[in-house]
Amino acid sequence: LAKTTQPISMDSYEGQEVNITCSHNNIATNDYITWYQQFPSQGPRFIIQGYKTKVTNEVASLFIPADRKSSTLSLPRVSLSDTAVYYCLVYNQGGKLIFGQGTELSVKP
């Protein structure tokens, strides 16, 4: 299983763009990169998934360089309600979901 490394915490202010980078140096050819968001005392919620280049949905963008050894989750114009823990996962279609430490994002007014 590819191990992921991401910052433990980040601070931001409302209206700013937030970029959270995740390292996954030993990602395998058939691995996908997925990000989840978790609020306190709730289950994680899927945000976005990608394999290469750039993926965008109504919530976020995911940037993956050509070597796929890292990825960046971009949250445009964050609000107070985006304060949560963000997890980067790397796994394949038959793999199990292993969560790392995650990044605790704090958005301030």
Add this chain to the structure above:
Amino acid sequence: ETGVTQTPRHLVMGMTNKKSLKCEQHLGHNAMYWYKQSAKKPLELMFVYNFKEQTENNSVPSRFSPECPNSSHLFLHLHTLQPEDSALYLCASSQMGGVNTEAFFGQGTRLTVV
């Protein structure tokens, strides 16, 4: 509403009690998971069921006993627990082998062992 329902939402039990946590999904998924999350810690994978067969037991103590009678239901039977077992227990489901590997989580059961 994620399509994954866990009951009860809160549970307080003594160390000699026996209780069960229930998880139900109506998403047509073939894989279900149990996770444990202690305070301020990441999720720890406990068990994985794929097509009702247990494919993962992540060195979980025998006082936790999973049961998957069909692909829509998952139970976690608890007996003689310890105070350090107090945590948020999360159930999830996904479609293994498909293109979309998104996992859906329930709201969790907040367990307190006294």
